[in-house]
Amino acid sequence: ATRILELNDTRAEVVGTSADQAPVARITGLGKTFGEREVLTDIDLEIERGEFVALLGRSGSGKSTLLRALAGLDGDHTGTLTVDGAVAVAFQEPRLVPWKRVLANITLGLRHPQPRRAARVALEEVGLVERADAWPLTLSGGEAQRASLARALVREPDLLLLDEPFSALDALTRITIHNLVQQLWIRHRPGVLLVTHDVDEALLLADRTLVLGDGRIAHETRIDLPRPRHRDHPGFLALRR
Ligand code: ADP
Ligand code: MG
Numbered sequence: 001a002t003r004i005l006e007l008n009d010t011r012a013e014v015v016g017t018s019a020d021q022a023p024v025a026r027i028t029g030l031g032k033t034f035g036e037r038e039v040l041t042d043i044d045l046e047i048e049r050g051e052f053v054a055l056l057g058r059s060g061s062g063k064s065t066l067l068r069a070l071a072g073l074d075g076d077h078t079g080t081l082t083v084d085g086a087v088a089v090a091f092q093e094p095r096l097v098p099w100k101r102v103l104a105n106i107t108l109g110l111r112h113p114q115p116r117r118a119a120r121v122a123l124e125e126v127g128l129v130e131r132a133d134a135w136p137l138t139l140s141g142g143e144a145q146r147a148s149l150a151r152a153l154v155r156e157p158d159l160l161l162l163d164e165p166f167s168a169l170d171a172l173t174r175i176t177i178h179n180l181v182q183q184l185w186i187r188h189r190p191g192v193l194l195v196t197h198d199v200d201e202a203l204l205l206a207d208r209t210l211v212l213g214d215g216r217i218a219h220e221t222r223i224d225l226p227r228p229r230h231r232d233h234p235g236f237l238a239l240r241r
Helices: 063-070 102-107 115-125 141-153 171-188 199-205 234-239
Strands: 004-007 011-015 025-034 037-047 052-057 078-083 086-090 159-163 191-195 208-213 216-222
Touching (some): 025 063, 037 063, 037 216, 052 063, 063 078, 063 159, 063 191, 086 141, 115 141, 191 199
Parallel strands (some): 052 208, 159 191
Antiparallel strands (some): 011 086, 025 037, 025 078
């Protein structure tokens, strides 16, 4: 497929043509070194459309490095990366621009015929529309994280990259946001790569869990739990606000 990569602060867009059933992301032989230090060695990974993949691994094992490479935020690696569609990223810290109101943070860099309207819809989805005119510094941690998710989702990504976005949240807020992410995933069906160090979170959310160790994918588990797959699934109603 032709690959034209456009980079923006939270978005790397690839315009190309390929078969519908092609994976949304394909990594082949990815390697990355920082100076002398080899952080990633010959990583192969495919993420299917609508597949939810969790990536576990010790701190420093290279999870964020892998995610940054997939996001197109770091071109300096070996191997090939193909992403077929739009990418959005949410990080551990919400990274909202403090001098822009919440809504303006969502529309920042957004190419859409009706950006403000789309942003309000995204804020509604994350239950934050009443905070659209608030300043980011007045948001609680959970609210800021929801705003960050809205900013990622408004881009309607084919691939959603989440780098430990829930780890700074208190337990109750985390449960709320887990449910929210599950609902949004069911509704939009992006491929997801979730970096986490929380095994329970991986079991709860992901179809497939990978463990990164010694620069390689050291372990892979497929989990087949009866979790809601589609908005028509009865379990989906239970997740609704
Ligand atoms: P993880 O997200 O799994 O905790 P990272 O991908 O952030 O790990 O980092 C993997 C390794 O690469 C760590 O040893 C880290 O110190 C190193 N590293 C990450 N980014 C840089 C950088 N910009 N320069 C030098 N070393 C880096
Ligand atoms: Mg990290």
